[in-house]
Each structure stands twice: as C-alpha cells, then as structure tokens.
Amino acid sequence: MFNNSNYFVLFQLPLTLPIDMVKLNTQYQQLQRQFHPDNFALVPDHEKALILQKSATINFAYKTLKDPLKAAEYRVSLENIDVDAEHDTIRDSDFLVEQFELREMLDEIENRHDWSALDKFYDEIIQRNKDTYGTLLRAMEQSDWQTSKTIIYRLRYLARLIEQIELLQEKQFDL
Structure with missing residues (x-):
C-alpha cells in the first residue's frame, strides 16, 4: 500500500x-x-x-x-504548525543577541586566521546544536508544538553558523 x-x-x-x-x-x-x-x-x-x-x-x-532538522520541521508541520512562516521570527532577544555575538566571534577568528580557535569554536557550536536538539526532542515528546517551532528556528540559526564554520575550515587550506 x-x-x-x-x-x-x-x-x-x-x-x-x-x-x-x-x-x-x-x-x-x-x-x-x-x-x-x-x-x-x-x-x-x-x-x-x-x-x-x-x-x-x-x-x-x-x-x-x-535529515534531523528537516524531519523535525516535517513532524511539527503534521500538527498544522507552519514552520516556514516568513513573518515568524524568534522573539527571544537574548537568543538573538547571543547569535550576534557568536557571529562576531566567528568574524574575529576568521580575521586572525586562528584555525585552532576555529576548531574549538566549531566543537562548541556542535555541542550547542546537540543540546538544542535534545531540548527539541523533549518538547516534542510533550506535544509542545509551539515550543518545538521556536526551537526549530534556533536550530536553523545554529545550522547556518555550522555551515559558515565548515566553509571557513575548508578555506583555511586555500590560504
């Protein structure tokens, strides 16, 4: 079937x-x-x-x-929660400030060409992503779909940051 x-x-x-x-x-x-x-x-x-x-x-x-993030987005969408709504942004100002600071840290690492700091930063962001995903799983277990949606937005931010770090890691070999 x-x-x-x-x-x-x-x-x-x-x-x-x-x-x-x-x-x-x-x-x-x-x-x-x-x-x-x-x-x-x-x-x-x-x-x-x-x-x-x-x-x-x-x-x-x-x-x-x-893909764990896409699977989470899909699962939440099955509850009629629109995870792709363009007008929805994270309203947690602390999280947004934190993201801004993380991106500034990445810029500083790139400007210094400090590849060991980049690797350490990458490990920290990967751990933060794993922790955030764990929080998402707990919210989903409790059928807290609105919280799940907010956490998905956070995971998207982290995924983009991870991609930027990985691109920078590749770039170091071109220098």
Missing part, C-alpha cells in the same frame, strides 16, 4: 524523533525496489507517470526524514 500523505506512514515509522535510521534505510530500499521505474517499462504511459511520481515522493520523503 502506498501512502504519500505522511512520510512516517510511508516508511512505516513511529511518529517520533529521532528517526530510526536503520529502519528508514531498510524501508527506503524496499520501496525503491518496489516502485523503481524500470520495473514498469511495459505499462501504459499514464501509469508510468504515476510510478515516477511515487518514486519522486519516496526520494523526497527519504531525504526529509534522513
């Missing part, structure tokens, strides 16, 4: 995070085999189009659930 309305149902996963990656991968491989377009070479074109759509949905759902 193919159900593309809920990715958790599609992969026969419980509606909880974190995702069981072994089960996700196993179910993905099974669905890929079942709905691979090559298996339907002799069916009419309109059926091929449906199979291609199912295959695309499977791939998109897999990519979504495989």
Whole structure:
C-alpha cells in the first residue's frame, strides 16, 4: 500500500524523533525496489507517470526524514504548525543577541586566521546544536508544538553558523 500523505506512514515509522535510521534505510530500499521505474517499462504511459511520481515522493520523503532538522520541521508541520512562516521570527532577544555575538566571534577568528580557535569554536557550536536538539526532542515528546517551532528556528540559526564554520575550515587550506 502506498501512502504519500505522511512520510512516517510511508516508511512505516513511529511518529517520533529521532528517526530510526536503520529502519528508514531498510524501508527506503524496499520501496525503491518496489516502485523503481524500470520495473514498469511495459505499462501504459499514464501509469508510468504515476510510478515516477511515487518514486519522486519516496526520494523526497527519504531525504526529509534522513535529515534531523528537516524531519523535525516535517513532524511539527503534521500538527498544522507552519514552520516556514516568513513573518515568524524568534522573539527571544537574548537568543538573538547571543547569535550576534557568536557571529562576531566567528568574524574575529576568521580575521586572525586562528584555525585552532576555529576548531574549538566549531566543537562548541556542535555541542550547542546537540543540546538544542535534545531540548527539541523533549518538547516534542510533550506535544509542545509551539515550543518545538521556536526551537526549530534556533536550530536553523545554529545550522547556518555550522555551515559558515565548515566553509571557513575548508578555506583555511586555500590560504
């Protein structure tokens, strides 16, 4: 049975995070085999189009659930909470100030070309991201969807900061 309305149902996963990656991968491989377009070479074109759509949905759902932040965004969206609302921003001024300070620290590290400080800063941000994700999981366990939404916004900030640090880490080898 193919159900593309809920990715958790599609992969026969419980509606909880974190995702069981072994089960996700196993179910993905099974669905890929079942709905691979090559298996339907002799069916009419309109059926091929449906199979291609199912295959695309499977791939998109897999990519979504495989990424912890995207999976959290998707899970919260199942509760009719819009995590993509452009007008919603974090209203926690302490968090925003903290983000500003973290970005200033990163700029200072970059200007000094202090690569050992960059590695230490990276480790700190990775730990902060893990701690924040743990807070998200606890909020979700309690079905506190509004708090979950706010924490997702925080995780997005941290993810962008991590990306910037990783780009800077790569850049150090170009100097």
